Amino acid sequence: MANLLSRVFENQSVTVAERHIPEGADNLICLIENGEVIATSPFWPLAQSFLMVNSDRYRTGTQQSNIGNFPDVLTGLDEVEFTVCGFPQSNKEKLLSVLISRFIEYRALESEAGTFHATFQRLSRLDDEYGTKQIYEWLGESDVETHVYGIRDDPTAVKDIDVTIHNGSSLAYHRSWVVLFQPPAERCTERDCDGPVALVAVEIDDNVWRGLWTYDADRVSRLKSHLTHVF
Structure with missing residues (x-):
């Protein structure tokens, strides 16, 4: 058990x-x-949602909405800076950021x-990934004000999803990974x-991302x- 977790976090500022x-x-x-101790999670749900899956589960499936399984020991790693690599450099590192992105999407839902705001680099990703597209269709059908940012690499991309589209070609569109949710102002602004x-990250090398996630209301507002203003 410890070996599985250690391999995931061996390049991060998290000690297992x-x-x-x-x-x-x-x-x-x-x-x-x-x-x-600020959070606890049983090992098996953590393994099912993170240690024993890959990012394809989150791109192609929507099971997370049914089981609601975002382990507290992972979502509780806010304000910790991570540098993560995607496949083929790593099978697991980038998955943590993918899981947190999905966690934020479901909080909005x-x-x-x-x-709700999310950057995608390329807008066609919303059409290519079934699970992702389904979630943004749900967001578009909800009362959540949803904004999606990306390079319009396909003229027909996102045409069937009722969200506000922002497209451009600046460096920010190429290198940013942002998923952000703000509840209505009158609601509680504490994590509980x-x-x-x-979540905010910047691509610092080919498929290498540095970033963190935060529950701090002021930081979310500034982001x-x-x-x-930038996109």
């Missing part, structure tokens, strides 16, 4: 250690910060209100109240302002 505790739940994963959340 295994401890045998005489009493307590079996195979429980704990997220510890400054000596305090479950809220059924608010504002399904408040704002954003949204940056999106609307």
